[in-house]
Every structure is written in C-alpha cells, then in structure tokens.
Amino acid sequence: MVGLLKGIAASDGIAFAKAYRLLEPDLTVEKRTESDTAAEVKRFRAALKKSETELEVIKEKARRDLGDDKAAIFEAHLLVLNDPELTGPIEEKIKSDSVNVEFALEETANMFIGMFEAMENEYMKERAADIKDVTKRILAALLGVELPAPALIAEEVVVVAEDLTPSMTAQLNREFVKGFTTDIGGRTSHSAIMARSLEIPAVVGTKNATSDIQNGDLIIIDGLQGEVHINPTEEVASEYKKRSEAYQQQRLEWAKLVNEQTVTADGHHVELAANIGTHEDLKGVKANGGEGIGLYRTEFLYMGRDSLPTEEEQFTAYKAVLEGMEGKPVVVRTLDIGGDKELPYLNLPHEMNPFLGFRAIRLCLEEQDIFRTQLRALLRASVHGNLKIMFPMIATVNEFREAKAVLLEERAKLESEGTAVSENIELGIMVEIPSTAVIADLFAKEVDFFSIGTNDLIQYTMAADRMNERVSYLYQPYNPSILRLVKMVIEAAHKEGKWAGMCGEMAGDELAIPLLLGLGLDEFSMSATSILKARAQLKHLSKSDMEALAAEAITLSTAEEVVERVQASTQKII
Numbered sequence: 001m002v003g004l005l006k007g008i009a010a011s012d013g014i015a016f017a018k019a020y021r022l023l024e025p026d027l028t029v030e031k032r033t034e035s036d037t038a039a040e041v042k043r044f045r046a047a048l049k050k051s052e053t054e055l056e057v058i059k060e061k062a063r064r065d066l067g068d069d070k071a072a073i074f075e076a077h078l079l080v081l082n083d084p085e086l087t088g089p090i091e092e093k094i095k096s097d098s099v100n101v102e103f104a105l106e107e108t109a110n111m112f113i114g115m116f117e118a119m120e121n122e123y124m125k126e127r128a129a130d131i132k133d134v135t136k137r138i139l140a141a142l143l144g145v146e147l148p149a150p151a152l153i154a155e156e157v158v159v160v161a162e163d164l165t166p167s168m169t170a171q172l173n174r175e176f177v178k179g180f181t182t183d184i185g186g187r188t189s190h191s192a193i194m195a196r197s198l199e200i201p202a203v204v205g206t207k208n209a210t211s212d213i214q215n216g217d218l219i220i221i222d223g224l225q226g227e228v229h230i231n232p233t234e235e236v237a238s239e240y241k242k243r244s245e246a247y248q249q250q251r252l253e254w255a256k257l258v259n260e261q262t263v264t265a266d267g268h269h270v271e272l273a274a275n276i277g278t279h280e281d282l283k284g285v286k287a288n289g290g291e292g293i294g295l296y297r298t299e300f301l302y303m304g305r306d307s308l309p310t311e312e313e314q315f316t317a318y319k320a321v322l323e324g325m326e327g328k329p330v331v332v333r334t335l336d337i338g339g340d341k342e343l344p345y346l347n348l349p350h351e352m353n354p355f356l357g358f359r360a361i362r363l364c365l366e367e368q369d370i371f372r373t374q375l376r377a378l379l380r381a382s383v384h385g386n387l388k389i390m391f392p393m394i395a396t397v398n399e400f401r402e403a404k405a406v407l408l409e410e411r412a413k414l415e416s417e418g419t420a421v422s423e424n425i426e427l428g429i430m431v432e433i434p435s436t437a438v439i440a441d442l443f444a445k446e447v448d449f450f451s452i453g454t455n456d457l458i459q460y461t462m463a464a465d466r467m468n469e470r471v472s473y474l475y476q477p478y479n480p481s482i483l484r485l486v487k488m489v490i491e492a493a494h495k496e497g498k499w500a501g502m503c504g505e506m507a508g509d510e511l512a513i514p515l516l517l518g519l520g521l522d523e524f525s526m527s528a529t530s531i532l533k534a535r536a537q538l539k540h541l542s543k544s545d546m547e548a549l550a551a552e553a554i555t556l557s558t559a560e561e562v563v564e565r566v567q568a569s570t571q572k573i574i
C-alpha cells in the first residue's frame with residue numbers, strides 16, 4: 001500500500017530503505033494427545049538441530065560484531081539446548097503422557113524455570129532466563145515461525161516494530177539499520193533515546209506501523225517531522241531527497257562549531273554535555289564537541305548479557321570514559337534499572353506499575369551487593385579523570401543520606417586497603433521526582449549538584465506514562481507547572497552555591513533551550529547529536545532577553561501559550 005503514518009519525531013534525520021518487520025511471533029501452545037510418540041520425539045530432535053544451527057550462526061555473528069562477552073549468551077544457550085537433563089525429561093513426558101512435543105516442552109521448561117527462579121542463587125536464576133530463551137527458539141522451530149534476529153540483518157533496512165526494547169535497540173547494526181519506526185513509545189522511551197545516540201532517524205508511536213507496513217515495502221522515515229511514508233510516489237521521494245540533502249548541509253554548518261565554547265550573544269557561558277550509554281558513545285561526543293558527560297546511563301553495562309558485570313569489568317568501562325574525556329567532567333549515574341529498562345537475569349517480580357515500583361536507588365539500597373560493587377568500581381576509577389557520582393530516582397533526603405553513607409563506607413574500605421581514591425568527587429542527585437523538586441532547597445544543603453531528569457519529572461508531575469503514545473499529549477515540557485519546578489530547582493542550587501544541570505531530553509529541545517537559559521540552567525546534557533545544533537542556537541540568544549521570556553512564560557496558563565511566546569521571540573533553527 002501507499003500511505004502516510006504520523007508519529008512522534010524521536011531521532012533527527014531522514015532515512016530511505018526497505019522495511020524489515022521485527023515482530024515476536026505467536027508461540028501459543030495447545031495440548032494434543034499423540035499416539036505416535038516416536039514421531040513426536042523425532043520432531044523434537046529435528047527442532048533441536050535447527051535451533052542449534054541458528055544459535056551457532058548468531059553466536060559467530062555476535063562474536064564478530066559485538067565481542068566475546070555478548071557472544072557468551074549464545075554459548076550458554078547452546079549448552080542448555082544440548083543438556084540431557086532438560087531434553088531427557090521432555091522426551092520422557094512425550095512418551096509417558098502421549099502428548100505433543102510443544103506441550104511437553106513448555107510444561108517441562110516451565111517446571112525448571114520455576115524451580116531455578118525460586119533459588120537464592122544468581123547463577124541458577126540466570127539459567128532460568130537461558131531456559132526461557134531457548135524454549136522460545138525450539139518452539140518457533142516446531143511451529144514453523146521465524147524468531148526475529150536483529151543482530152543478523154545484513155542489508156539496508158528500516159526496522160518496523162511494535163516497540164523496541166533497549167536491549168533489542170542495542171543489537172541493531174548501524175551499518176544496515178537506517179531508521180526505525182514503532183507502534184508505541186514516546187520521545188523519551190529508552191529506545192528513542194538510544195536511536196539518537198546511534199544517530200538512527202526514528203519515528204515512534206505511529207500506532208499502526210506493524211499493521212500497515214509489510215516486509216520489503218519502501219519506507220521513508222522523517223525523524224524531523226515525525227512522518228513515515230510507505231511506498232512513496234516519485235514526487236514524495238524526490239522531495240525527500242532534497243530535504244535530506246538540505247539537512248546534511250545544515251549539519252555541515254553546525255560541524256564548524258565543534259571546537260568552540262558555548263557562549264550566548266551577551267557573553268554568558270553554559271556547558272553543553274552529552275548523555276551516553278556506553279564508553280563506545282565517546283566517539284560521538286568528541287565528534288559533536290561535547291564539553292563533558294552530563295549523564296552516563298550505566299544500566300546499559302548491565303544489559304544484553306545474562307549476569308551482573310563484575311567490579312573489574314565496570315572499573316574498566318568507567319576508566320575508559322574518564323580517560324577518554326581527558327579531565328572534562330563526567331557525571332556517572334548509579335544503576336537505574338526498572339521502568340522500561342529490564343534486567344531479566346535479576347528475575348524481579350512482575351509489577352503493575354513498573355515506573356512507580358522497585359527501581360533505581362530503591363533497588364540499590366535493598367540489593368546492596370549490586371550497589372557496593374558499582375560504587376567500588378567507580379571510586380577506583382575516580383583517579384583517572386574528573387568523576388562526579390549521581391544517584392537516580394531520589395525521592396527523600398533520607399534516601400540520599402543512606403546512599404551517601406554506603407558510598408563513604410566503600411571509600412573507607414578502599415582507602416584502608418591502600419587503594420587510591422580521588423579527593424574531589426562531587427556527589428549529586430537526579431531531580432526527577434516532584435517531591436524532590438519541591439524541597440530542592442533542603443537537598444541543596446547536602447548535595448554538590450542537581451541534574452534535572454525531565455523525562456521522569458514530566459511523567460510523574462503530569463501522571464502520564466512516558467511510553468504511552470495515547471497520553472503523549474500530556475507529556476508537556478513547556479507546561480508552566482514543569483517550568484516552575486525547574487525554576488525552583490535551579491534557584492535552590494544557586495542559593496547554596498551549587499550548580500544545576502538537566503539531563504532529560506528537554507535540555508536538547510530547541511523550544512525549551514531559550515527558557516532554560518532564561519531560568520539560569522548551568523549545564524545542558526543531551527544526546528551528543530543535538531549538541532552542535534544547540535550551540536548554534538545559543539550563540540544567537542541573549543541570556544538577559546531569555547530571563548524576561550522565562551519570567552513571563554511561568555505566568556502563562558498553558559503549554560501552547562508558552563510555545564507561541566517562545567516562537568514569537570526566537571528564531572527557528574531548522
């Protein structure tokens with residue numbers, strides 16, 4: 001079909017390629033009585049063989065493209081697949097109960113998964129996750145359906161999915177994946193954030209991408225306007241060729257600012273930092289002239305694997321970032337798992353409201369082994385650069401005090417062991433829960449800095465799930481309520497001589513930047529790919545004019561009025 005889908009512009013740029021549907025197939029199993037059990041056992045063995053061949057291919061590809069540690073997952077899957085302790089009981093069940101192989105497989109696997117998950121042993125919990133994955137693969141082979149294998153994509157495509165989990169996004173090969181579009185999700189869902197750091201144009205929340213787009217359709221992703229064209233006409237395609245060239249031209253202009261400081265028209269300096277997920281993102285930070293790292297989301301170190309990273313692995317990653325930034329500030333956020341960032345191997349119980357649940361600092365204060373390992377790795381790495389540590393999802397002053405006490409204990413232990421730790425590590429918090437913004441004046445007496453996490457602050461203030469496109473109209477960074485909270489936080493910091501940054505996506509938003517400058521924000525941390533555009537914009541803004549604009553904006557009644565006011569007094573960037 002020829003068509004146009006409208007969604008949320010999630011990552012700048014324009015992409016042209018064939019569609020690749022990345023969908024989880026239906027693996028529902030029915031119970032059947034089978035008299036020819038020998039035939040069922042034969043089907044089972046054939047499915048095992050097919051799965052083994054697939055896993056070997058994926059493992060090799062992962063080893064080549066992603067490294068040995070990522071390939072280790074598939075090695076573990078192969079071990080499970082060939083484990084007679086699993087396959088034996090399945091064949092037994094087929095014969096003794098005269099049932100179909102799919103049913104015997106699912107029942108037996110569920111029994112083992114339940115047993116391993118109940119054990120208080122990390123290793124066994126990981127095995128449960130492996131069995132789940134392997135069972136899916138064998139079932140797909142039995143039911144004759146394909147499992148998506150994003151790591152195996154080897155031609156230029158636009159990925160079409162219902163949603164992309166952050167771990168699936170991490171597997172996308174940038175060489176071939178030219179863009180993506182999803183049915184659900186918002187601009188601040190983590191797959192959208194990762195698309196920006198991978199510089200892959202993306203449109204999310206189109207509602208109908210998977211129903212309207214077939215494999216092989218020619219797709220244009222317009223990540224600037226939030227449009228997806230399906231099998232476009234010649235005219236539309238040639239119009240987009242022009243727009244894409246103009247956009248590339250614009251980027252070349254911005255690139256000239258790569259080594260410049262960020263100074264406003266009236267001579268005020270602000271810091272433009274980058275948000276990163278792994279040390280591999282540093283290339284992008286350098287190429288885009290980042291003045292520091294304002295948010296290192298360490299949870300990605302814990303993803304795409306089936307066990308926790310060791311202290312040594314973490315130390316190596318943190319050291320690489322600190323050294324790579326050559327003394328520029330690096331704000332590392334401690335583990336913020338939960339919400340849409342899941343870690344299957346922790347086997348946390350399913351929650352009704354994961355964004356309001358057991359996540360981030362709440363989990364770290366409870367599962368202190370995980371937290372202490374990370375803090376030790378950070379403290380050891382601190383001597384290799386300019387480290388600042390930040391705790392996520394702080395809701396109360398006591399949580400901050402408790403987390404700080406754990407950090408100080410680990411510091412004391414390391415020092416008594418003779419390990420060097422930097423004397424100048426600033427300690428700050430994310431302000432992403434309204435309770436914390438409201439008493440920012442009290443927090444400011446105890447922390448060294450704030451970084452405002454508007455992705456969550458907006459969802460919690462407006463009670464609008466950041467992932468849900470049906471309530472995305474409530475996701476309003478320019479709402480005066482949000483602007484007032486931001487103002488309170490910045491003023492509270494300044495009153496105590498502390499600095500305030502922002503690492504939510506709002507910090508890189510063209511319409512928000514004038515207001516944030518006017519509200520006095522010191523550091524703007526954003527996807528690296530937004531930095532040069534923001535620098536170009538800030539060069540033309542005067543801080544004193546923006547102060548007047550912000551003072552007026554917080555008195556307006558609606559987000560729409562604020563947007564109108566900003567548009568009337570500033571120039572559009574693209």
Ligand SMILES: C=C(OP(=O)(O)O)C(=O)O
Pocket residue numbers: 188295297336432452453454455456457503504505
């Ligand atoms: C930066 C933030 O954290 P994350 O997007 O990782 O939740 C935020 O909430 O604004």
Ligand SMILES: [Mg+2]
Pocket residue numbers: 432453455456
């Ligand atoms: Mg957050």
